[in-house]
Amino acid sequence: MKSCLIVDDSKVIRMVARKILQELDFQTGEAEDGQVALDACRSDMPDAILLDWNMPVMSGIDFLRELRKLPGGAAPIVVFCTTENDISHIQEAMDAGANEYIMKPFDSEIIQAKFSQVGLL
Amino acid sequence: MNPEVFEFLSDLVKTESGLVLTPDKSYLLESRLMPIVRARGMKEMEDLVAAAKSKTDKALINEITEAMTTNESFFFRDTRPFDTFRDASLPFLLDARKQTKLIRIWCAAASSGQEPYSLAMILKEMQAKMAGWRVEIIGTDLSTEILDKAKNGVYTQFEVQRGLPVQLLVKYFEKKEEHWQIKSEIRDMVKYKPLNLLDPFTGMGKFDIVFCRNVLIYFDQPTKTKVLEKIHGLMPNDGVLYLGGAESVLGISDKFRPVPNFRGVYEMASENGGVTYAPPAAGAPAAGVKATA
Numbered sequence: 001m002k003s004c005l006i007v008d009d010s011k012v013i014r015m016v017a018r019k020i021l022q023e024l025d026f027q028t029g030e031a032e033d034g035q036v037a038l039d040a041c042r043s044d045m046p047d048a049i050l051l052d053w054n055m056p057v058m059s060g061i062d063f064l065r066e067l068r069k070l071p072g073g074a075a076p077i078v079v080f081c082t083t084e085n086d087i088s089h090i091q092e093a094m095d096a097g098a099n100e101y102i103m104k105p106f107d108s109e110i111i112q113a114k115f116s117q118v119g120l121l
Numbered sequence: 122m123n124p125e126v127f128e129f130l131s132d133l134v135k136t137e138s139g140l141v142l143t144p145d146k147s148y149l150l151e152s153r154l155m156p157i158v159r160a161r162g163m164k165e166m167e168d169l170v171a172a173a174k175s176k177t178d179k180a181l182i183n184e185i186t187e188a189m190t191t192n193e194s195f196f197f198r199d200t201r202p203f204d205t206f207r208d209a210s211l212p213f214l215l216d217a218r219k220q221t222k223l224i225r226i227w228c229a230a231a232s233s234g235q236e237p238y239s240l241a242m243i244l245k246e247m248q249a250k251m252a253g254w255r256v257e258i259i260g261t262d263l264s265t266e267i268l269d270k271a272k273n274g275v276y277t278q279f280e281v282q283r284g285l286p287v288q289l290l291v292k293y294f295e296k297k298e299e300h301w302q303i304k305s306e307i308r309d310m311v312k313y314k315p316l317n318l319l320d321p322f323t324g325m326g327k328f329d330i331v332f333c334r335n336v337l338i339y340f341d342q343p344t345k346t347k348v349l350e351k352i353h354g355l356m357p358n359d360g361v362l363y364l365g366g367a368e369s370v371l372g373i374s375d376k377f378r379p380v381p382n383f384r385g386v387y388e389m390a391s392e393n394g395g396v397t398y399a400p401p402a403a404g405a406p407a408a409g410v411k412a413t414a
């Protein structure tokens with residue numbers, strides 16, 4: 001079973017994503033900001049990360065840069081999932097090492113399509 | 122729905138477009154046609170039928186037909202056919218057509234353009250290999266309204282997230298307020314023309330590849346056979362036809378036969394007909410995305 005860490009400061013979003021991902025047979029974990037996510041990855045690197053951008057303490061983009069520096073940090077497939085929907089944000093995310101990018105609002109179909117695209121499904 | 126209303130409208134749509142609507146689809150008639158009823162200041166479907174029966178309003182007949190035949194489309198729909206196009210059909214044609222360096226592709230149910238634009242993006246990604254080649258992509262559809270949408274190439278945030286790798290979004294689209302428009306370098310690669318599949322295919326020319334995906338399912342058997350026969354008439358011996366995931370030529374047309382190892386792809390069934398495709402590689406990269414530098 002593949003694992004996916006859901007990183008978002010909104011409890012509601014985390015719950016919706018968790019439901020969708022569990023239905024897709026993922027084991028899920030959650031983090032409410034980039035720092036919590038980084039700590040979670042240090043102890044147990046997930047297969048996939050669904051990543052919000054704007055969060056307190058540490059943002060998604062900063063988390064991603066730190067993640068890719070960690071030993072084993074190149075491995076997780078990182079899919080951004082954010083309200084930021086302009087090209088410069090997307091480009092910045094891809095340059096920082098994101099594998100895919102979902103623009104909110106999302107639904108189960110978009111998550112499935114994007115996760116299939118990156119080989120997670 | 123009043124059975125007479127259903128019968129009139131379904132007959133009308135079938136005559137105009139070949140589309141078959143079974144009684145269980147009456148909800149679809151309601152949902153697609155009530156907006157027309159309201160837009161014209163009418164009250165109910167019966168009013169629409171009365172106006173259509175008068176036969177003087179051709180525009181109304183077209184409007185009804187177009188509303189019923191419009192279907193949604195996605196970029197790189199079902200993925201695998203696009204991998205096959207890139208990894209099998211194109212390499213085959215790059216050899217088979219090296220004298221003329223011309224490839225003609227027809228998307229026979231182009232809808233809002235995602236299918237022909239997906240092919241165009243694949244070609245653009247292969248630009249180096251395609252130097253000196255002319256590729257004509259023709260997209261046709263019954264509905265002029267949907268073709269206008271295809272020509273503009275403007276899509277919603279939802280539409281550009283289904284099936285389209287984000288690398289291609291960034292490369293080939295521009296943000297226009299809350300929508301995304303495919304760049305003119307891609308738009309310029311596709312020509313759109315209205316065409317009713319029930320009508321003769323005069324002036325179309327020959328096509329090396331025909332995509333006719335998810336439109337035959339709406340026709341009855343005799344119509345499917347007729348359309349496939351007409352398509353066959355536009356193809357050279359080594360042409361190929363791509364059908365939708367749930368479709369097949371089996372029991373419908375003996376003019377085509379499946380290409381071994383490639384689901385959804387059909388070659389000409391004649392003695393001199395057919396293509397030789399190298400067997401599919403395992404673990405090929407996602408459609409449109411470059412494998413290596």
